[in-house]
Amino acid sequence: MALHGESTSATFPSMFDNLTSAFSKALDKLRGQKKLTEENMQEGLKAVRQALLEADVHFKVAKDFVARVRDKAVGLDLIQKVDPGQQFIKLFQDELTELMGPEAVSLPHSSSGPTIVMMAGLQGSGKTTTCAKLAQLMRKRKKKRCLLVAADLQRPAAVDQLQALGKQLGIDVYAEGTDKRPPEVCKRGIEHAKKLGHDFVILDTAGRLHIDDALMRELEQIASECKPTAVVLVCDAMLGQDAVNSAKEFHARLPLSGVILTKLDGDTRGGAAMSVKAVTGCPVLFVGVGEKVEDLEEFHPDRMADRILGMGDVTSLVERAQEVMDEKEAEKAAKKMLKGRFTFEDFLKQLRMIQKLGSMKKVLGMLPGVGQAIKDIDIDDKHFGRIEAMILSMTPRERRNPDLIDTNRRRRIAKGSGNDVQAVHGLIKQFKQMQKMFGKLGKGGSLPPGFGGTPTKGGFRQPPKGSFPGGLGGMPPQWRRYEPAHGRLDTISPALPAFAWNASAVMAMLVPSSGDANDFGDPTWSS
């Protein structure tokens, strides 16, 4: 593709000429279609499969899933007035949500005697920490009297770890010396609980490889001798393709009741969750979202589905954006954009705001639709420095009124910023186009359906009154398509529209074709 250092130095606006996101290109194929067919879905299906693989969903699981949804989708009528691409994506969101579900499955509880939960999993997956989290949750919500049983006699200081957690929470821990056998310790732990009136017992076991037969047999023994009410597989959400192998084996050897996914607080897309669900059929009971004892949450299949499909990146981007963004400033700038009164000064602020978020490639990569496309492009952060330098070489008046910038001035700006005149031409041309495009949007004449509102099940909710023109009633159009169909983007944070508009400006300047110009209904834009 275009951007490879030297070839782009002269006219930077063209550097992303060939750039269109796999998704948006794929979904464009659906425009104007009345029915979904094998042919018109082909590109879209490929894009979905790619998204799943990037998320670490197991190859075969991804393949089977896509094929299954395709078979269901063939022949489906597309509803008029709703973006066909969005309808297509929604099919997958819904199917994946269903596969990941059901929501809020509760742990089985014992009707006679204490409930016994046994943890199992690979090394370092988070079992011990999860024992403490679960005990804390059960005590708080269900008023349970919990006992933690330290049956990891293998890892150095595993018993100390559980004891320290118990002490921190004020929850009892049953432990013996490390020279004992884990199944025996578990049995005596349960006896201890019965005697002292604990009604919720959690067995912490040592981490082990699924191919370690001796240790797997030990787990089987614990399960058969202690008859736990529930056996839980604790899974690291960052697991890759091998997740299916380990999950399958744990499932084959133990009567698993469910899975707890840990370390979801990071930026993993968490495709392993789908793999594990697909091969075990076990529901996800809880998710771990941090190292602290309170960081255990309910599982939401719809959020997980969005995350795996790559729709969740926006959410995390916005969360980070809020840390670096001056909300009032951002909203002011966005409103100016839509009134067509947008200046280089505003743009400079936006550029800097986006830059504060981290490397340009990373930020752009999180923007809906752009991530896929720029994956293999070498984005040089120096380009952004160059744009900044050019703007800084303008006088304040020039920044406010680009029309002033004649040939002489352009030459001066080029010299002052160490660029050639071509680059300055490109910058100004691009800027004017963007100004015009956003200004047009602001007038509200040719808004795409639903623009400024939130999509709902039956179509689109109308934008709030008075939101347009003059206000930010919703998201920029090119973002809409990637929104989860339930419209969560708008509700994640009231600051999101402002951020999104600002980011779109930067995106439009830097990655012209990624903005999917057609959405703006401006034919000149795609040049």
Place this chain on the structure above:
Amino acid sequence: MVLGRILKGLKKTREKLGSGLARLFGGGRKLDQDFLDELEEVLYTADLGPTGSDIVREIEVAWRKKKIADVDGVRGYLREALLARLAHSEGALRTSAQRPTVILVAGVNGSGKTTSIAKLAKHLKGRGDKVLLCASDTFRAAAVEQLALWASRIGCDIVKTATGADPAAVAFDATEAAIARGVDWLIVDTAGRLHTQKNLMRELDKIVRVIQKRLPDAPHETLLVLDATTGQNAIRQASEFNAVRPVTGLILAKLDGTAKGGAVFGIRRELEIPVKFVGLGEGIDDLEPFAAESFVDGVLGELGAERVSGS
């Protein structure tokens, strides 16, 4: 020898699951599009990500140009292509001209840092070197006790404080102790942290700055411990940790399971960080220097079998 160990670790895999590649290359298959599709699938399942597809595309081109004729040709090409992507990926531990050499060990939660440190310390002590450990994971319950237990098993010194103390302060004390005692190596254990946690990443930076007050050129090695079962997120881990503290080497732990650790290829696409060691078990001796050839043979599964008997 090294090779033998890695393959021994992976042998379990083969016995248990058989290798997709072994099946593919095993019984007189014809080289056709189906074969290539299956090959792509198998490479994907080793966590190679897009690298696998790239290689398959190369193979397809070579096949259409009649440079590869059959399945045997593919096998050779594949091995070379994988190796080429790991060029210059091996690397020995760096040493400082002056004692001590400081090794900072970092990584996400539960990847295998503390255990790898114990293995490394044992290895260095076995060479007759003097090793000091620093327990800078003051956050996780009993992390200090875990490292201390390893230290006493190995018979090396440790500098530690209570859980909850400032990790940078411990690192500072340890640096002073390392200088005063004239040890050869100071290995600093740090708390697991996800690369997305900005404040914790800053904390890592602070630990370094404090060490540098005494030893301006330290740490001489910053090792990032990755879990071999991790998928594409390992690439993010590497680039984010590297952005905060230039990573000088990787340790790929837990390679004794069925995961192939193919994310390393993805990391090599973006970063020039060598892989210094692989972890092959929970035992103190289960650490080996990384060897690209045996790693590739591990990825290729059964294909490496002939080499085991040869080594």
